[in-house]
Amino acid sequence: MEVFASFQGEGLYAGEPQVFVRLRGCPLRCPWCDTPGSWHVQPDAEARISAAATRRVPTRATPFQVACWVAEVEQGAPRTISVTGGEPLMWPEFIRGLSSMVGSRRLHLETAGAHPRSLARVIDAVDHTSLDLKLPAEMGEVQELPGPGFEPSPRDAAEWRAARRACLELVAGRDACAKLIVAAGREHGAYEELLADLARLAPRLPLFLQPVTPVGPVGAAPLELVRALAEDALDLGLRVRVLPQMHRVLGVP
Ligand code: SF4
Numbered sequence: 731m732e733v734f735a736s737f738q739g740e741g742l743y744a745g746e747p748q749v750f751v752r753l754r755g756c757p758l759r760c761p762w763c764d765t766p767g768s769w770h771v772q773p774d775a776e777a778r779i780s781a782a783a784t785r786r787v788p789t790r791a792t793p794f795q796v797a798c799w800v801a802e803v804e805q806g807a808p809r810t811i812s813v814t815g816g817e818p819l820m821w822p823e824f825i826r827g828l829s830s831m832v833g834s835r836r837l838h839l840e841t842a843g844a845h846p847r848s849l850a851r852v853i854d855a856v857d858h859t860s861l862d863l864k865l866p867a868e869m870g871e872v873q874e875l876p877g878p879g880f881e882p883s884p885r886d887a888a889e890w891r892a893a894r895r896a897c898l899e900l901v902a903g904r905d906a907c908a909k910l911i912v913a914a915g916r917e918h919g920a921y922e923e924l925l926a927d928l929a930r931l932a933p934r935l936p937l938f939l940q941p942v943t944p945v946g947p948v949g950a951a952p953l954e955l956v957r958a959l960a961e962d963a964l965d966l967g968l969r970v971r972v973l974p975q976m977h978r979v980l981g982v983p
Contacts, residue, residue: 731768731789731816733799734780738812739977741860741938742907743838748810749800750983753824754789756817757883758842759870762911762948768816771875779803793827800832810836813856817842820880822851829855845881846896859906861897861935863924865916866890895927902932910959913942914949918958925959929966937963937970943978 731752738746755771756763763769776786781802791799800811811832813825819841829837829852836857841849843861853859866887874880884890898908908928910921928937939959941951956972963970977983 731775732778732780733796733803734778734983735803735805735809736982737977737980738810739975739980739982740840740940740973741909742936743810743858744973744976746810748812748838749804749835750812750814751796751800751828753813753815753818753821755820755875756815756842757820757872757874757880758817758844758864759873760842760864760911761868761870762913762942762945764943764945765816769873781805793824793831796828797831800835808833808835810838810857812838812840814840817845819845819848819852820875822848825852826855841897843897844883844890844893846893846900848881849897849900853900853904857905859901859904861901861906861908863894863908863910863928864890865920865924867920868913868916891923891927894924895931898927898931898935901935903934906932907936907938908932909938909940911940911942912951912956912959914951914955916951916955918955918962921959921962925962925966925968929968933967934969937968939963939970939972941972941974943975 731754733751735749738748756769775789777789779785779799838858839856840860872883872885884893944950960970
């Protein structure tokens, strides 16, 4: 969908200058999603390459082509590449291909943590994984991408639980972090199972509580809720930090 240079706004590497490779396609429907334009894969869509002059190119590209665009937009020393979306785990073979094309650059993955089989395909090909923890009750209806070969997405609480636990087991002990988006209208007890899973399966994983950037009907998280969640996480022995989206603060993409 796009290749551009900016500052990482979330998680363990917030503030780091990175190149972002945003892949089209996401079957999930998070209510706070700020990139709904990434949900669909239209063969005739174009990708935006934000180099010295922004230009548009056909959206289908090989890992080699994307690696060339990365070198074009970073305009200087090689940067870490953040593969984001959409849900990048729709394209595990592309991610593996890209990892072999980027030289000494680090490859970071940002994922919803809903597709453990695909995560297992790429976990050794990436240098860092940022895993969103989703509250099943607030996820909208899954809209699977058309076509064969995509790993099915979780559709109910039990499937979300299984996917979350499998993903946490995959990233435990690696260079990784977990993010929990916190929005208005939630009770802090609703997060109990997520935090317990994290404490049990990946207790050393840094946890970022990310107060939602209000979008559409999704309102800002009350500070009391953020405080309560931070206390819960501390009580479980988790390494918790509170961090709003820094790229929004800076006003950059
Ligand atoms: S997983 Fe990401 S791209 Fe997909 S709906 Fe959620 S926030 Fe949007």
